[in-house]
Amino acid sequence: MIIRKGSFICCLLILLSGCWDNKDINHRLMPVVLGITGEGDQYKAYLQVPRPESDEMGSQVIIEEGHTINQIVNKISVNMESSIDLLHIKVIIVDKELAEKGLSDLITGFMRSRDISSKALIAVSESNLDDLFSKISHYKAPEGSILLDYFEKNAGWEPQIALTRIWQVYRSIHSYTRDVAIPLVGMGDTTFLNHTGSAVIKNGKMVGRISSDETLLYNAFSGHSTNGKIEVLDDASVMILGNQLMTKNKFENDKPYLTTNISFKVMILETKNNPSAEKIKKELDKLLMGRLEGLLEKSQKNKADIFGMGQYFRKEIPRDKLKNWRSNYYLALKLDLNVEVDIQNAGNLKIPSK
Amino acid sequence: MNSLLSEIKATFKDNDDFFLMPQNIQGIDIVLMGLTSLIDLPKSIEALEDKFERNSTKKEILMRLNNNGEKKKNIAEISSSVIEGNLLVLVKSKANVVALKPIGKSLSRAVESSENEQVLQGPLVAFTEEVDISIGILRKQLPTANLLVKNYTMGRDINRKLSLLYCEGKASPKLIRAIMDKLDMSQDKEINNIQDLIKVLGLRSRSVVAPFKITELPEEAAQSLLKGKVALFLDNFPFALVLPGVIWDLFILENDRNFTYPLMLAIRLLRMVAIIVSLIVPGLYVALVAVNPEVLQIELALSIAQSREGVPYPAFVEMLFMLIIMEFIIEGSIRLPKSIGPTITMVGGIIIGQAVVEAKLVSNILIIFLAAATIANSTVIGFQNAAFIRLFKYIILILAAIYGVLGVLAGIFLIGAHLASIQVFGISYLSNNLKKEGEKNG
Numbered sequence: 001m002i003i004r005k006g007s008f009i010c011c012l013l014i015l016l017s018g019c020w021d022n023k024d025i026n027h028r029l030m031p032v033v034l035g036i037t038g039e040g041d042q043y044k045a046y047l048q049v050p051r052p053e054s055d056e057m058g059s060q061v062i063i064e065e066g067h068t069i070n071q072i073v074n075k076i077s078v079n080m081e082s083s084i085d086l087l088h089i090k091v092i093i094v095d096k097e098l099a100e101k102g103l104s105d106l107i108t109g110f111m112r113s114r115d116i117s118s119k120a121l122i123a124v125s126e127s128n129l130d131d132l133f134s135k136i137s138h139y140k141a142p143e144g145s146i147l148l149d150y151f152e153k154n155a156g157w158e159p160q161i162a163l164t165r166i167w168q169v170y171r172s173i174h175s176y177t178r179d180v181a182i183p184l185v186g187m188g189d190t191t192f193l194n195h196t197g198s199a200v201i202k203n204g205k206m207v208g209r210i211s212s213d214e215t216l217l218y219n220a221f222s223g224h225s226t227n228g229k230i231e232v233l234d235d236a237s238v239m240i241l242g243n244q245l246m247t248k249n250k251f252e253n254d255k256p257y258l259t260t261n262i263s264f265k266v267m268i269l270e271t272k273n274n275p276s277a278e279k280i281k282k283e284l285d286k287l288l289m290g291r292l293e294g295l296l297e298k299s300q301k302n303k304a305d306i307f308g309m310g311q312y313f314r315k316e317i318p319r320d321k322l323k324n325w326r327s328n329y330y331l332a333l334k335l336d337l338n339v340e341v342d343i344q345n346a347g348n349l350k351i352p353s354k
Numbered sequence: 355m356n357s358l359l360s361e362i363k364a365t366f367k368d369n370d371d372f373f374l375m376p377q378n379i380q381g382i383d384i385v386l387m388g389l390t391s392l393i394d395l396p397k398s399i400e401a402l403e404d405k406f407e408r409n410s411t412k413k414e415i416l417m418r419l420n421n422n423g424e425k426k427k428n429i430a431e432i433s434s435s436v437i438e439g440n441l442l443v444l445v446k447s448k449a450n451v452v453a454l455k456p457i458g459k460s461l462s463r464a465v466e467s468s469e470n471e472q473v474l475q476g477p478l479v480a481f482t483e484e485v486d487i488s489i490g491i492l493r494k495q496l497p498t499a500n501l502l503v504k505n506y507t508m509g510r511d512i513n514r515k516l517s518l519l520y521c522e523g524k525a526s527p528k529l530i531r532a533i534m535d536k537l538d539m540s541q542d543k544e545i546n547n548i549q550d551l552i553k554v555l556g557l558r559s560r561s562v563v564a565p566f567k568i569t570e571l572p573e574e575a576a577q578s579l580l581k582g583k584v585a586l587f588l589d590n591f592p593f594a595l596v597l598p599g600v601i602w603d604l605f606i607l608e609n610d611r612n613f614t615y616p617l618m619l620a621i622r623l624l625r626m627v628a629i630i631v632s633l634i635v636p637g638l639y640v641a642l643v644a645v646n647p648e649v650l651q652i653e654l655a656l657s658i659a660q661s662r663e664g665v666p667y668p669a670f671v672e673m674l675f676m677l678i679i680m681e682f683i684i685e686g687s688i689r690l691p692k693s694i695g696p697t698i699t700m701v702g703g704i705i706i707g708q709a710v711v712e713a714k715l716v717s718n719i720l721i722i723f724l725a726a727a728t729i730a731n732s733t734v735i736g737f738q739n740a741a742f743i744r745l746f747k748y749i750i751l752i753l754a755a756i757y758g759v760l761g762v763l764a765g766i767f768l769i770g771a772h773l774a775s776i777q778v779f780g781i782s783y784l785s786n787n788l789k790k791e792g793e794k795n796g
Binding site for chain 1: 642643652655656657658659660665668669756758
């Protein structure tokens with residue numbers, strides 16, 4: 001009886017599994033970068049596929065057009081000798097024009113079909129994707145793409161580059177209180193890429209841009225470490241060692257108030273004319289403060305809450321009014337901003353404290 | 355009288371190693387009987403003569419003879435006594451047979467160091483085929499009056515000695531009672547091997563996992579007894595069978611306690627990791643390569659893809675093929691005599707190491723996974739335990755080939771469920787506290 005039951009289960013196991021459809025890793029094409037641009041009402045997709053060559057990692061760019069991304073992938077699959085496995089895509093680059101037109105359909109499609117990992121990073125390119133992808137295969141990297149390293153936290157990432165994944169963009173499309181910034185890149189002259197700041201995405205559309213210095217503050221606000229960024233002041237240049245964010249919120253008379261303390265720990269690298277620690281502190285304080293206030297003003301003008309300040313008021317504002325967060329409350333937001341600078345390290349030399 | 359003699363003759367007429375030797379000691383006519391294969395005859399006769407040839411009267415000699423031996427009446431008693439290797443003395447005038455303990459031929463090996471289990475910095479002595487010697491070794495290891503021995507003779511036709519050892523006050527009385535009941539009940543069943551013993555004890559004979567810990571080291575057996583377990587010795591089986599077996603037998607060697615405490619913990623942890631590695635690594639390879647490559651980091655995925663370039667078989671077949679060759683090598687090196695054993699290692703090394711990769715039959719990353727799994731498997735304590743781990747990894751492999759990483763998880767779950775279902779005399783295989791469980795379920 002047990003044997004009969006066991007063999008029945010074994011039969012089911014084998015017959016119902018569909019395991020003959022599994023494809024081995026060497027029969028799959030694993031693109032790592034997907035570039036998308038709009039061409040009329042069609043999409044044009046660029047897939048960069050790393051190709052193991054005898055000694056090193058080569059790469060190949062496949063270009064195809066179609067009405068949907070899935071149609072494009074299907075078209076490529078038909079023409080290629082291996083099947084395409086989009087799950088390894090790490091970076092998606094979108095044309096600026098397409099980003100301004102709106103990414104909602106694209107992102108929703110990615111989230112729905114599960115073909116692309118929701119952890120993939122998204123970036124906006126200011127240069128023509130044709131040029132970018134024709135240049136990309138000249139730069140060899142062990143992972144098959146130089147673009148990957150550019151955004152990898154343990155490789156080429158720097159704190160002034162925004163790191164935004166497609167699930168975050170998807171979340172921002174449907175959230176009343178949060179928008180995102182995604183990195184803006186262009187082709188560089190001597191380097192492959194040139195980081196030009198970040199694109200502010202509101203409801204899936206690019207509505208403005210912030211500079212890379214401002215992106216640093218955006219990153220500090222969203223909890224990424226700003227470790228290693230160097231700020232140049234009039235009297236000195238300092239390196240940021242760490243940052244901490246504390247916020248308090250209050251909602252009175254239908255008006256949101258937010259008190260924010262950002263503390264930076266810094267290390268002094270170079271000085272000019274022997275300034276005192278107090279002076280450097282003040283100067284840095286002023287610089288960061290001015291920048292933050294400017295950034296807030298800018299985002300209020302765009303009505304895009306990239307800091308996610310609305311998150312703090314979700315429990316105070318009723319749901320039916322919350323959808324007006326960007327248009328009403330955000331503009332009325334009173335922000336009390338404090339920047340604290342702690343010089344933790346003056347290097348191997350002492351500096352005068354006064 | 356002559357009828358008894360002729361009856362004995364008739365019983366043993368087809369045994370050429372049976373002897374009948376008429377002798378005369380101090381004027382008494384006697385006949386010596388026995389098996390030349392078991393008795394050292396010249397020495398035994400010499401000893402006999404020494405004993406009786408000192409101005410003794412006939413009556414005294416006969417009395418001493420009766421005191422020294424056992425009287426055997428009927429032919430069944432006599433024949434079983436001969437088989438046991440006794441020297442039988444038939445006194446012609448009295449027509450009775452006395453069985454004496456002769457000087458036997460040395461048929462068992464001396465006490466040697468262990469062959470199957472290597473000991474690092476611990477007692478080296480191992481149990482032998484002779485039950486009495488083994489018990490003696492254990493008594494020496496555990497000099498306490500609480501160590502109790504109960505002897506059984508199992509089987510009707512073929513007699514085999516079986517000894518049950520336990521520590522009074524440590525082992526749960528319920529457990530001992532249960533084992534004794536089982537043994538008493540099947541006294542007439544023959545035990546020729548461990549499978550028979552498992553049946554006699556009423557344990558699951560279809561289970562892959564051995565219900566005992568089988569060890570030839572007295573230290574392991576002694577410490578197990580102190581923990582409340584029970585040891586069985588079977589005649590001509592130079593191992594102690596420690597009941598009940600628990601999962602910790604896979605990782606824990608009592609000899610570990612001869613190292614410092616942190617070292618002991620580290621070694622045991624290492625073994626646990628090794629078991630998991632040897633169980634899941636082959637399955638994981640297949641799952642990652644064939645079913646769920648998205649789990650891999652892109653660098654790793656590309657380098658695996660590169661190493662698999664040109665390999666004709668799917669990952670499952672590739673892995674199965676190499677695993678089976680590996681099993682051949684392990685089994686082959688057990689079979690071969692020691693003098694030609696290294697040949698197989700060398701040939702196996704060439705196949706596994708180089709040729710198979712160069713011939714593009716398998717990828718070279720697979721070889722790393724395979725080697726890791728095989729080496730890890732050899733850290734498991736006890737050959738039978740290592741063997742069941744070796745078997746279980748195929749279940750995981752098959753499930754992984756079908757369901758990928760989920761299959762690996764399902765396989766571990768299945769194995770865990772199987773282990774949890776094993777009970778030895780009411781004590782779960784996964785039990786942690788033997789004393790408590792023994793008291794409760796026994």
